[in-house]
Amino acid sequence: MKLAIGNKTYSSWSLRPWILMKELGIEFEEDMIPLDTPEFRPRVNAYQAGNTVPVLVDGEVIVWESLAIMEYLADRFPHKHVWPREIKARTFARVISNEMHAGFRGIRAACPMNLRKRYAQIDRGELVAKDVSRITKLWTDALTRFGGQGPFLFGAFCAADAMYAPVVTRFQSYSIAVDPHIRRYMEAVMDTASFSAWQNDAMQEPWIVAHDEIDEPPIGLFRP
Numbered sequence: 702m703k704l705a706i707g708n709k710t711y712s713s714w715s716l717r718p719w720i721l722m723k724e725l726g727i728e729f730e731e732d733m734i735p736l737d738t739p740e741f742r743p744r745v746n747a748y749q750a751g752n753t754v755p756v757l758v759d760g761e762v763i764v765w766e767s768l769a770i771m772e773y774l775a776d777r778f779p780h781k782h783v784w785p786r787e788i789k790a791r792t793f794a795r796v797i798s799n800e801m802h803a804g805f806r807g808i809r810a811a812c813p814m815n816l817r818k819r820y821a822q823i824d825r826g827e828l829v830a831k832d833v834s835r836i837t838k839l840w841t842d843a844l845t846r847f848g849g850q851g852p853f854l855f856g857a858f859c860a861a862d863a864m865y866a867p868v869v870t871r872f873q874s875y876s877i878a879v880d881p882h883i884r885r886y887m888e889a890v891m892d893t894a895s896f897s898a899w900q901n902d903a904m905q906e907p908w909i910v911a912h913d914e915i916d917e918p919p920i921g922l923f924r925p
């Protein structure tokens with residue numbers, strides 16, 4: 702299997718299937734295509750998928766769209782439990798993953814993923830506040846109803862955690878104020894071996910994209 706991804710510093714959609722496959726022990730080869738470079742479009746188009754990363758290639762099967770990649774992995778590796786086993790938990794995991802895939806444009810637009818930087822805790826506007834409130838409600842519901850011994854949304858790491866991993870990084874980068882149980886969940890995601898490896902790779906990348914500089918100075922590195 703091969704997974705085409707964008708830069709690890711910025712490519713939030715790429716992080717999703719990448720961290721899921723690593724956490725579940727699904728082996729794959731990685732093809733990194735730097736965003737915002739002349740080589741990006743031709744190399745992505747060579748996959749004959751869409752115009753974006755991530756793209757998963759498994760023999761003759763080509764899958765793009767992060768959520769579709771997760772559903773393919775669930776079909777392909779049923780024993781890996783991409784989704785929770787119990788139907789109510791599985792349904793809730795799918796619903797909140799779809800909600801992530803289709804929405805939260807406020808926080809996505811105002812707080813781009815940047816795994817090198819940390820910004821001050823400031824008011825980031827009504828749309829961000831609305832998204833943060835909705836996301837923390839969904840996480841709290843999942844952790845309370847299905848988290849069990851945890852530490853992830855449905856106990857063991859699953860596709861829903863992967864879908865929200867870039868949001869965890871945004872809460873961290875933009876110093877979003879959260880309750881202690883949400884902070885614990887964020888730390889659990891950021892403490893995974895997979896996330897640490899992704900972030901270490903991000904720190905070594907040479908590329909800087911245009912949106913790297915939002916209109917304020919960083920207060921430090923993503924994570925000390």
Ligand SMILES: N[C@@H](CCC(=O)N[C@@H](CS)C(=O)NCC(=O)O)C(=O)O
Nearest residue numbers: 707712713714753754755766767768
């Ligand atoms: N809905 C898509 C979004 C993919 C996406 O927007 N990927 C970005 C990188 S994070 C991309 O390829 N951008 C390059 C472009 O749009 O030209 C998914 O779930 O995979």
